Amino acid sequence: MVDYHAANNQHSAGGAQTYMEQENDWDRDLLLDPAWEKQQRKTFTAWCNSHLRKAGTQIENIEEDFRDGLKLMLLLEVISGERLPKPERGKMRVHKINNVNKALDFIASKGVKLVSIGAEEIVDGNAKMTLGMIWTIILRFAIQDISVEETSAKEGLLLWCQRKTAPYKNVNVQNFHISWKDGLAFNALIHRHRPELIDYDKLRKDDPVTNLNNAFEVAEKYLDIPKMLDAEDIVGTLRPDEKAIMTYVSCFYHAFSGAQKAETAANRICKVLAVNQENEHLMEDYEKLASDLLEWIRRTIPWLENRAPEKTMAEMQQKLEDFRDYRRVHKPPKVQEKCQLEINFNTLQTKLRLSNRPAFMPSEGRMVSDINGAWHALEGAEKGYEEWLLNEIRRLERLDHLAEKFRQKAAIHESWTDGKEAMLTQKDYETASLSEVKALLRKHEAFESDLAAHQDRVEQIAAIAQELNELDYYDSPSVNARCQNICQQWDVLGSLTQSRKESLERTEKQLESIDELYLEYAKRAAPFNNWIEGAMEDLQDMFIVHNIEEIQGLITAHEQFKSTLPEANKERKAIQDIQAEVQKIAQYNGIKLSGTNPYTTITPESIDSKWEQAQLLVPQRDQALQEELSKQQSNDHLRRKFATQANIVGPWIQTKMEEIGRISIEMNGTLEDQLTNLREYEQSIIDYKPNIDQLEGDHQLIQEALIFDNKYTAYTMEHLRVGWEQLLTTIARTINEIENQILTRDAKGISQEQLHEYRASFNHFDKVRGPGSGAEAHICHIRVPVSPSEVSFARIMGIVDPNNSGAVTFQAFIDFMSRETTDTDTADQVIASFKILAGDKNFITAEELRRELPPDQAEYCIARMAPYTGPDGAPGALDYMSFSTALYGESDL
Numbered sequence: 001m002v003d004y005h006a007a008n009n010q011h012s013a014g015g016a017q018t019y020m021e022q023e024n025d026w027d028r029d030l031l032l033d034p035a036w037e038k039q040q041r042k043t044f045t046a047w048c049n050s051h052l053r054k055a056g057t058q059i060e061n062i063e064e065d066f067r068d069g070l071k072l073m074l075l076l077e078v079i080s081g082e083r084l085p086k087p088e089r090g091k092m093r094v095h096k097i098n099n100v101n102k103a104l105d106f107i108a109s110k111g112v113k114l115v116s117i118g119a120e121e122i123v124d125g126n127a128k129m130t131l132g133m134i135w136t137i138i139l140r141f142a143i144q145d146i147s148v149e150e151t152s153a154k155e156g157l158l159l160w161c162q163r164k165t166a167p168y169k170n171v172n173v174q175n176f177h178i179s180w181k182d183g184l185a186f187n188a189l190i191h192r193h194r195p196e197l198i199d200y201d202k203l204r205k206d207d208p209v210t211n212l213n214n215a216f217e218v219a220e221k222y223l224d225i226p227k228m229l230d231a232e233d234i235v236g237t238l239r240p241d242e243k244a245i246m247t248y249v250s251c252f253y254h255a256f257s258g259a260q261k262a263e264t265a266a267n268r269i270c271k272v273l274a275v276n277q278e279n280e281h282l283m284e285d286y287e288k289l290a291s292d293l294l295e296w297i298r299r300t301i302p303w304l305e306n307r308a309p310e311k312t313m314a315e316m317q318q319k320l321e322d323f324r325d326y327r328r329v330h331k332p333p334k335v336q337e338k339c340q341l342e343i344n345f346n347t348l349q350t351k352l353r354l355s356n357r358p359a360f361m362p363s364e365g366r367m368v369s370d371i372n373g374a375w376h377a378l379e380g381a382e383k384g385y386e387e388w389l390l391n392e393i394r395r396l397e398r399l400d401h402l403a404e405k406f407r408q409k410a411a412i413h414e415s416w417t418d419g420k421e422a423m424l425t426q427k428d429y430e431t432a433s434l435s436e437v438k439a440l441l442r443k444h445e446a447f448e449s450d451l452a453a454h455q456d457r458v459e460q461i462a463a464i465a466q467e468l469n470e471l472d473y474y475d476s477p478s479v480n481a482r483c484q485n486i487c488q489q490w491d492v493l494g495s496l497t498q499s500r501k502e503s504l505e506r507t508e509k510q511l512e513s514i515d516e517l518y519l520e521y522a523k524r525a526a527p528f529n530n531w532i533e534g535a536m537e538d539l540q541d542m543f544i545v546h547n548i549e550e551i552q553g554l555i556t557a558h559e560q561f562k563s564t565l566p567e568a569n570k571e572r573k574a575i576q577d578i579q580a581e582v583q584k585i586a587q588y589n590g591i592k593l594s595g596t597n598p599y600t601t602i603t604p605e606s607i608d609s610k611w612e613q614a615q616l617l618v619p620q621r622d623q624a625l626q627e628e629l630s631k632q633q634s635n636d637h638l639r640r641k642f643a644t645q646a647n648i649v650g651p652w653i654q655t656k657m658e659e660i661g662r663i664s665i666e667m668n669g670t671l672e673d674q675l676t677n678l679r680e681y682e683q684s685i686i687d688y689k690p691n692i693d694q695l696e697g698d699h700q701l702i703q704e705a706l707i708f709d710n711k712y713t714a715y716t717m718e719h720l721r722v723g724w725e726q727l728l729t730t731i732a733r734t735i736n737e738i739e740n741q742i743l744t745r746d747a748k749g750i751s752q753e754q755l756h757e758y759r760a761s762f763n764h765f766d767k768v769r770g771p772g773s774g775a776e777a778h779i780c781h782i783r784v785p786v787s788p789s790e791v792s793f794a795r796i797m798g799i800v801d802p803n804n805s806g807a808v809t810f811q812a813f814i815d816f817m818s819r820e821t822t823d824t825d826t827a828d829q830v831i832a833s834f835k836i837l838a839g840d841k842n843f844i845t846a847e848e849l850r851r852e853l854p855p856d857q858a859e860y861c862i863a864r865m866a867p868y869t870g871p872d873g874a875p876g877a878l879d880y881m882s883f884s885t886a887l888y889g890e891s892d893l
Helices: 005-010 013-023 034-055 070-080 093-109 119-123 127-143 153-165 184-193 208-222 231-235 242-255 257-305 313-354 368-417 420-425 434-453 455-470 476-508 516-540 548-563 565-589 604-665 671-686 689-704 717-748 752-767 775-781 793-800 810-821 827-837 846-852 855-864 880-887
Strands: 877-879
Touching: 034 070, 034 127, 034 231, 034 242, 070 093, 070 127, 093 119, 093 127, 119 127, 127 153, 127 242, 153 184, 153 242, 184 208, 184 242, 208 231, 208 242, 242 257, 257 313, 257 368, 257 827, 257 855, 313 368, 313 689, 313 717, 368 420, 368 455, 368 476, 368 516, 368 717, 420 476, 434 455, 434 476, 434 516, 455 476, 516 565, 516 604, 548 565, 548 604, 565 604, 604 671, 604 689, 604 717, 671 717, 689 717, 752 810, 827 846, 827 880, 846 855, 855 880, 877 880
Parallel strands: none
Antiparallel strands: none
16 A cells, blocks of 8 residues: 655645645534445445554454544554554543544644544444544545645546546546446556556446456455445445545555656646747747838838939829828837737746746847837938928929919010010111101110110029029929020010110211100100009019918018009009190190100000009909918917927826836835736826827828928927827836736745835835946845855846846846746756656657657657667667757756
């Protein structure tokens, strides 16, 4: 039989009491079922005798033979390996009660709570109480210490039975009564561990008596497990007694405890391999996500760096709309992917540290720092692209205005020069009278005055063409060609004017009379005509402004112009009076006029017509200026609206960033409370998102209105957008830090008080950094069983700062502190587990791996283990030592 001494001595009193309270389902008030009582008597008697025979004795009647307490004390000494107080040898009732009390006190000292079981009842031979006491002893010393895959006692024993019998047909162990009636489960347990003792394939489910007798006889003969039940007792009851079956099955468990060690070793290896497989999946996921994000950045940056200008405003507006679509649709998911990538990386590193694995180093170019660098380059290109778009739109707007202004002035000039060359080249003075020649000369003088007045317009046309060339206007060739024609024509007019003047002066001596009134009319009509044409040109001139001050300046200038109209009207009337005087004199003197003024082509009708046109243009100009004023007022309203919200959101984001910084340092309560508070805080931030969306809408309206500045706020949408993204990333990182601390606490068994101590220490040394006083020095003397002089500073920093960043995070600080005091799986432990599975050999075979490990993990090991090359090897031998070392890196810190 099995010796329980080692397991019993290691069990704690508290754990025993807890389990015994859970399993204490003995009916203290009702009588036992007769069939169950019979099975318990037989089973418990056989179980007690299996231990008492080690002391050379046994019992026949369980309630009678324990009445004096002597054999009861002896039974406890045998199964516990401990000495009880010396028994009293008297035959009196008081002696028996004292002996039984000593036994019951010993049971209670093992953390077992005996409910309603007293020494008097045992001494009186109370069968129910005696069986209950023996069941309590069996639970404490035979069943309680069974542990299988983090389950113990009854659940552990049931799980062990399920694991061992799972491969066998017709066996489905769900309990300790009905599942054992056909006897196949007993035979399956024996066959799993000693297949040579039973031919399982010959057993029939419909012959339970044969199956049970076969299992009981083989167990008694070969496994030293006494027969504790009769097959007929089990088959003949509707539901076998659970306690009897558990007692019997526990003997099988302890008989096969040697095989259990191999199972434990296999479980350890499965656990280690499962962790390694999970970490490999996480690494592959990180590499793929990082590659996809970097590839998106690589494709996006060239698009943002493209500075190829467009020719028209519509094309540039489309580019701006494409950029807004990128900001609203394409970039936000990538921001989330970048944040999730950092969270996954931190979680992976935490799991690697908790499982005592080397830190994960991503492929070259896929580090978190590489991704951050690429993201920084993306945002730089994004900012430059937006600035370029806005500057290009301003340039094209300026070009469109200049081009229209050029076309207007050129059209006016070309209209004025039309026919001037023909007029200057005619020879009408050769046949004219003296008076006619003098008239021609005066007319030519007026033309020269008119020509000089148009000089400014020609210079303006040339200046506008030059500016269009300097601003790289796309239709510059046609502008240059038109400007060149105008300049050439102007030179020709100047030359022709000078030639005609000389011809007229040669014939002037032959001409005598001239009508002074015509001359005066011509001299006064010409400048007035030029003035009225210039005024009409100014009234039709296009304008562009960017703020209220500029449009108000134009309105002021226009009002000043209108104030000169009364005086101009007086001049117009004066000119008309001259013509009227001519008519009056001619009529009075009976002179027949030729119908036209010989000195000018400007007729009173043309002056009146232009004056009427000017009168119509004035209110049109008033309306255009007022419409532009309204537009600028609307733009100013948009500026104020955006600024009001921006001046609220900007400080709010800054305040939340500062609050998160304080929360990360001043966190109180349990980690779960901190995580709950942080998630609620994160939700409060997410709930603020509509304010950001409102700002985005206001910002879009501003850009659509081509507003490029805002004097009411220092915040731009770009600054607020970056601040918002940083706020979301910071709170996500803080939550991830708490989640990793929970992982560390649960894996390492760190108490809440220890976490508070670590946090207080870390915060203190984070505030008072100095030579020898930082977190590095603190690590050397808190809970570390060596002095700081014995610790390699390079080793410590290699653990807490594997990336040589020069800073120690609180997570790394916790990992180091808990690692120094917590036992974790090591390469040596894994090697020892493989050695158990290999039967103490220095190598292991694929067949042994497939037999002891689950299929997927067995194949995992076979695929990665190198062939064994030692002198004691065998065909197909695998090297489990180098495989175990590789699981933990080249060296074990």
